[in-house]
Amino acid sequence: MSIRIERPEPHGGRLIDRVVTDPAAGKKLAKGCPALDIKPTVDEKGTPVRNVYREIMSTCYGFFSPVEGSMRQAEVERILKERRLLNEWIFPYPLVFDVSEEDHKKLGITSGDRVLLKLKGKPFAILDVEEIYEIDPEELATKTFGTPEANPEVVKEPFNKKHPGWVIYKSLNRIIYAGKYKIINEPKLRSPFDRFWFPPKKCREEFDRRGWRTVINHQTRNVPHVGHEHLMKNAAYTGDLEPCHGILVNAVIGVKRKGDYPDEAIVEGHEAVNLGGYIKPERHMVSILLWDMRYGNPLESLLHGIVRQNMGCTHHMFGRDHAAVGEYYDMYATQILWGKGVPSFGFDKPVNEVPYGLKIKAQNMAEFWYCPKCGEIAYSGSCGHTKEKQKFSGSFIRGMVAEGVFPPGVIFRPEVYKVAVKWWKHYGYPFVTPKYLVEREKELEVDLADMDI
Template identity: 40%
Template sequence: MTQFIGHGRVEVVERTLRDFSEFKELNKIDVRRQLAHEIIGIAFGFFSPLKGFMTFNEVDSVVNDMRLPNGILWPIPLVFDVNETNGIKEGDVIGITYMGKPLAIMHVKEIFTYDKAYMAEKVYKTRDIKHPGVKRTLNYANKFIGGDIWLIKEPKFSHPYTDFWLTPRQHREVFERKGWKNIVAFQTRNVPHTGHEYLMKYAWFAANGSEKVEEPKTGILVNVVIGEKRIGDYIDEAILLTHDALSKYGYISRRIHMLSFTLWDMRYAGPREAVLHAIIRSNIGCTHHVFGRDHAGVGNYYSPYEAHKIFDMIDEKDLIIKPIFLRENYYCPKCGSIENEMLCDHKDERQEFSGSLLRSVILDEVKPTKMVMRPEVFDILMKAAKEYGFGSPFVTEEYLEKRRKIFDLGDY
C-alpha cells in the first residue's frame, strides 16, 4: 500500500498482508533475530524502496556503486542468507517464521552466492575480522535468497518498547498533529549526557531557522537504534527510558521533543551507515539529520568526520533530507558551558565527555555531576538496570541470555 514520498522521490511502501490461509502448507525457513528485524523494517517501509531482500544484481550494484540497479541511492546490502534451501526453488512462495511463529511470506526471485570477503571489504573498507560488520558479513551462510516479502503477523512489543513504536506512516501522522514542518532526526545507541542535549538543541536552532518559537514548527525526533547488543553496551530499555526522561523532566520541552525507535542491528559501517540512517529517517518523515563525530563508526577504521564528507558526493536529488554536521563538544569550566573547538579558545581547560570514564563512574553507582548527566537521567538509568538489566545498566552475558523479548508474534 503506497503511503508517502520517501528519500529522493521514492515511494514508501508498506508490505503487510493480514491473512494468508495457505501458510501452513508452505515450505518454511525459521530466521534469527537480525533477519526478523529487517523483515519488519522492510514490511513497514523503514527501508523503502526495498520490497524484500536483494538479488545478486542488487547486491553487486550496492556493494560497488552504493546504488540499486535502477540508480536509487542505497549504501548497504540487505541479504537473506541460508545454509540449506531444503528444496526451495526460484519462483516459490515460502513461509518465514521467527522463534517458530509465522512472521512473513516471501516470493523467491533468486537463489545465489556472493563473495562475502569482497562484500565486506567494499562496504566496510576493511577485511579485518575485528570489525563487527566484517565479522557479521563473513559469518553469513553461503547461499542467499532474494525476493519480495509480506508481513503476515504484526509484532506486539513489550514494555517499554510499546510506548515508543511507530511505523513510518504513524511517525508522519504524529508530526502532522504536532504541526511540525521541520523534523530533526537524532541517531543514538547511548544513554544521554549533557553533550547530547547540546547537540540536539543546537540542531533544533539550525533547522528552525526564522520560525516563531511561540508556535514551534520544528521538532526533534530521537530515533533509537534497537538491535543486537555487545557486552558493555547500554541495555536497550535504559536508552529509551533515559532519553524520554529529558523531556519528562523538562530539559528539552515536549513541545519540540519526541522519541521512537528503529529495529536495526548496527553494522558500524561509518560513512555508508550514515547514508543509510539518513534514508531511514527520510522514510519516516524527517527533514534534517544530525551527524556528529565518528557517526556509526567503530575503532579507528574511519576518520573522525568521514561520515560528514561522504555527503559531499551525494546530490540533493538523491537524498532530500538535510544533514546537520556537528563537531565534537566538551564542557569548558572557564566558560561555564558546553562548547566545541570552534566556539571558545580554552583548549587546555576542556573537559571532554569520555564515554569510558562515564561508564566507569556509572558502574561504581556514583552520580555524575549535573553538568555531565542530569540527576533524573541517572536515577532512571539505575532503576532500568534493576528492572531490566539484572542489576547492570550495561549488557552482560546474563542480559543476553535472559533479557525480556522486544516483541512477540502471539498465536497464529
Template identity: 35%
Template sequence: MSEENSIKPHGGKLVNRITKADPVGLDSITITEDLANDVENIADGIFSPLEGFLGQQDFENVVSKGRLTNGLAWTIPTVLDVDQETATKLKESGDVLLKNPEGIGVAILHVEETFTFDKENTSKGVYGTTDSSHPGVAKTLSMKDYLVGGKIDYIQRPEETEIRKYRLSPTQTREAFAKAGWKTIVAFQTRNPPHVAHEMLQKTSITTRDGVFVNPIIGKKKSGDFVDEVIVKCYETMIKHYYPENRCKLGTLHTEMKYAGPKEAIHHAIMRQNYGCTHIIIGRDHAGVGNFYDPFAAQKIFNDYPELEISPVFFPAFFYCRKCLTYTNPKACPHDDDAKEQISGTKLREMIQNGQAPSEFILRPEVSKVILDSSHPFVD
C-alpha cells in the same frame, strides 16, 4: 498530511507490504529477531524503496557502489543468508514462511533467486575493512554461504512488549509531525543514553526548526553498549524534565547496529527521510567503532549523495567548557582539554559499574539515577 508539507520518501513512495495472505501449507524457516525486525521495517516502508531481500545484482551494486541497480542510494545490504541445503529447497519451493524465534510466522518470502557471495569483498565494500575485530566484518564472515533474494508479504506482527511501545511506522510519524504542526523535523540517531551535550546539540538544532525526532536504535549491539531498556528510560526521563512541550518526539527504530561508519550514516539518513524528517544530525564518528573511520568520514560521504532529500546537520564534538561557561565545540572554544567536561565511554562505564554518578555537565542527575538504578545497564 498534505503532500506539499512532507518530505518525499526515498524512491518517491512509501512501501507497504502488509497483507492478509494465508501461509497454510508453506514450508518455514526461522530467522533471528533482528532479521524479523528488518522484515517488519521493509513492510512498513522504513526501508523504502526495498520490498524484500536484495537480489544478486542489487546486492553486488550496493557493495561496490553504495547504490541499487536503478541508481537509488542504498549503502547497507539487507539480506537473508542460508546454507546450501536450504538454498536448494527454497529455489524449488518458491514461497516460504519466515518465523521469528518465538515461532510466529511473520512474513511470506517470495523466493526469486539464491546466490553465493564473497564475504571478504562484502566486508571491504560495506565496512571499508576485512579486519575481523570489526563487529560488522565478524558478522559478515560468520554468515552462511548463500543469500536469498525476493519480495516479502508481512502477515503477523509480534506481540506488543514494553520495549516496542515506542515503535512507529513512517505513516505514524508523518501523522504525528503533522498533528504537532511540524514542517521541519531534525532526526537524532543514537545508541546511547543522552549526555547533556547530546541534549544541547538537539536543542541547538531545533532553534531554527520545529521539532526533534529522537530515534534510538533498538536491537543487537556490541558488548559494552547500553541495553535497550536503559536507553529508552533515560530518554523518557530527559524529555520529561528538560524539553518544552511539543518540541521532541521519541520513537524507537528496531534494527541492528552495523557500525559501518559513513555507509551507515547514509542508511540512517534514508530511514529518517522515510519517517518524514527534513534533517538529520550527523556528529563526530557517526556509527563508528574503534579507530576504523576518520572522525568526520560520516559527514564527508554526504558529498557523494547530494540527491537525498533529507539534509544533514553537521556538528563537531560538543562539550561543556568551564571557562566559556557553556556547551560548545572546538570551532567556538579556544580552551585546552583541562577546561572541558568530557568523558570516554570506557571511563563512563567504569564509573557506573562502581556506583559513581558522572558530573552533571556530562549526564543529567535524573538520567544518571536511571542508569545507576539499573541492575544490568550494559550489554554483556
C-alpha cells in the same frame, strides 16, 4: 526564493508498506508454504550478531523504502560498486536473507516458491523467492565496507574481525533467497519499546498532529548525557525561517556490544530528557529503529539519512566518528560523504545532490564540552578555552556509573541516571553483558499471536 523547507517525500517516492493487518488474509497467503524458522546470525564463538527479523520489520514497515525484500545478486553487485539499487535510488548496504545449507536441502525451495518465515515458533512473514544464489561471505563483508586501496578518500585500515559490521557479513550463510517479504502476522512490540514504535507512516502522521514541518533527527545508541542534550538543543537551531519545530530521537535497537547500555535504558533515558523538561515533550520525541548496527560510519550515515527521511525528517545531525568503531574510517568520513561526496562509493557530489539521492539535509556538528571558564556546556566551534575544557568522555562516564558514583547534574540529569539505575537493578548490571545479549536475542523486541495455518 523562499527559504521555507517542506517535509521531504520518502526515498524512492513512496513508502513501502508490506504488512498484512488482517490475520485471515495473512493465513491465506501462507497456506501450504514450506516453513522456515528464523535463526540469529552468530559469530565464530556462537554469539548472536544479527537477526534478519529486524531487517524484515524495517523493510515491510517502510523504514528502508524503496527496498522491498532480500536483494537479488545483480542488486547486491550494483550496491557494492556504486551504492545504488537496480531502480537507481541510492542505498548503502546489501540486505539479504541467508539460509544454511541444511535448511536449504530440507526445504527443497526453487525460484518461484513461497516460504513461510516463523519467528519464536510463530508464523511471521512470507518470502516470495525470485532467485537463489551463493555468496562468499568474507568477500561480501570486505566489499561492503570498502578497502584503503579501493576507497582511499575515507577508508584508513582494512576491515577485520574486530569490526562488528564486517563480522555480521562474514557470518552469513552462503545461500541467499532473494525476493519480497510480506509480514502476515503483525508482531506486537514488547514494553518499553511499544511506546516508541513509530514506523514511517505513523511517524509522519504524528508530525502532522504535532504541527511539525521541520524536524531534525538525532541518531543514538547511548543513554544521553548532558553533552548529547546540548547537541540536540543546539543542532535544532537550524531549520528555515525558525529553528526546527521538532527533535526526533531515533534509537537503533538491535544486537549490542558488551559495554553498551541496555536498549531499554537508552530509550527510557532519552524519554527522561523530555519528561524532565530539559527539552520539553512538545518539541522532543523518542522513536526506535530495529536494526543490527553495521558501524559503517559514512555508509551507516547514508542509511540513517534514508530511514529518517522516510520518517519525515527535514534535517539530520551528524557528529565526528558517526556510527563508527575503531579507526577503519577517517573520523570525518560522514562529513566528507555529505559535504563533497565519495567518488569511489559512486558519489562525485554530496549524497543529497546526486540523481536519485536524498532530500534530507545534513547538519554536521562538532563537539560539546564543559568549560569551567565559560561556566557552561560549550560548543567546541565557539569556546576558545581549549586548555580548560572538560570533555564528555563516554568511557569516563561509564566508569563513573559502574563505580556507583551519582553523577553531577552537569554530566547526567538525575532523571536520566535513575533510568540507567532502574535497568541496572533489573539486569544486575549497568551495561550489556554476554548473558543479556543471549537472553535479549531469545526474547527479541516483539511477541507474536498464535496463527494456525
